[in-house]
Amino acid sequence: MRFPLLALPLLLSLSACAPIIKAPPESMTEAHVKTLTQEQRAAMVARLEKEVVGFSVGTPSPNRAYVFFDPSCSYCTDLWREAALLKEQVEFVWIPVAFMGWDSTLLGAAMLDAANPAGMMSANEEAMRTSGAPLTLTAEPSEVSVSTVSSNTDLLNSLDPGNRNLAVPLIYYRSSSGQIEIVSGFMKAKALKAAMKLK
Numbered sequence: 001m002r003f004p005l006l007a008l009p010l011l012l013s014l015s016a017c018a019p020i021i022k023a024p025p026e027s028m029t030e031a032h033v034k035t036l037t038q039e040q041r042a043a044m045v046a047r048l049e050k051e052v053v054g055f056s057v058g059t060p061s062p063n064r065a066y067v068f069f070d071p072s073c074s075y076c077t078d079l080w081r082e083a084a085l086l087k088e089q090v091e092f093v094w095i096p097v098a099f100m101g102w103d104s105t106l107l108g109a110a111m112l113d114a115a116n117p118a119g120m121m122s123a124n125e126e127a128m129r130t131s132g133a134p135l136t137l138t139a140e141p142s143e144v145s146v147s148t149v150s151s152n153t154d155l156l157n158s159l160d161p162g163n164r165n166l167a168v169p170l171i172y173y174r175s176s177s178g179q180i181e182i183v184s185g186f187m188k189a190k191a192l193k194a195a196m197k198l199k
Contacts (some may be wrong), residue, residue, distance in 0.1 A: 015185035016167035017073035017099060029170075029184040033161050041180035044159055045172050050154055053148045054095035055117035058087030062176035065196070066093045068156050069169050072100040072134050073105040075186040076169045077125040085189040089198055090173075092123065097153040099168055106136055106150040109141035 016029075048066045067075035067083070083092050094117075096108025107124070114120045124135045156166065171183040175195050183195045 003157065016075055016169065017070055029163055029167060031163060032160075033164075033182045033184070034162075036182070037161070038180060041182060042178075043173075045174050045180055047155075047159065048172055051128050052093070052095045052152055053112065054093045054152070055111065055121075056091055056093050057084075057118050057121075058091045059089075061091045063090045063174075063196070063198070064093065065090050065171050065173040066095060067169055067171050068095050068097050068152070070097055070099045070104045071111065071124055072104045074128050074132070076123075077128040079169045079186050079192075080121055080125050081129075082187065082189040082192060086193060086196075086198070089193075090196065095152050095156075096149050097156050097168065098149055099153070099166075103134070105146060105149045105153075106137060106141055108152075109145035110137055110139075112145040112148055127165070160162055164195075 042169075045066070052066065054066070065078070065083075069079070071077075080094075083090075086092075095103075096111055098105040098108060110121055111117045111120050111124075120135070127133060127135050156170070167184065169184075169186060171181075173181045173183060175197065179197065183192065187195060
């Protein structure tokens with residue numbers, strides 16, 4: 001299923017942002033993830049490593065988490081804050097997508113253009129937390145980065161055809177041992193650490 005990059009009506013689940021669906025997306029995503037073998041998960045991560053464009057945060061590490069996020073999603077910006085507490089153990093690659101409209105495309109593209117994407121993401125987190133709205137752009141992002149956000153979104157939509165109820169944030173995590181976990185929705189740092197099986 002592909003979601004067009006338009007301003008869509010939204011349903012905010014308990015911990016994730018997604019277009020309108022019939023039930024909370026995180027419960028269905030988690031149920032689906034349990035059916036995936038490690039081989040299937042490995043194939044998805046291998047594709048991510050080749051195709052996605054994002055920005056890295058944290059200590060370079062064999063523990064790597066690919067995080068799909070929409071900059072207009074409050075659960076995504078909340079996860080940014082919690083994930084920062086694990087940056088000494090995990091390298092997070094933040095991948096902007098647009099599930100919540102054209103403004104998300106533009107803001108995600110601006111982050112890719114920024115000299116300091118992490119700083120811009122932190123400013124966006126603060127704006128979402130204090131005002132309930134994302135940053136307002138003062139300049140148009142590059143066409144290349146706008147296209148990249150669209151490509152990232154297309155990739156997420158096609159990465160796992162069996163998951164018909166996509167929502168963000170969505171994490172594909174590969175540990176130093178090669179174990180792959182798929183984590184859907186917002187979590188506090190302690191729960192995220194447990195989901196990733198970090199010590």
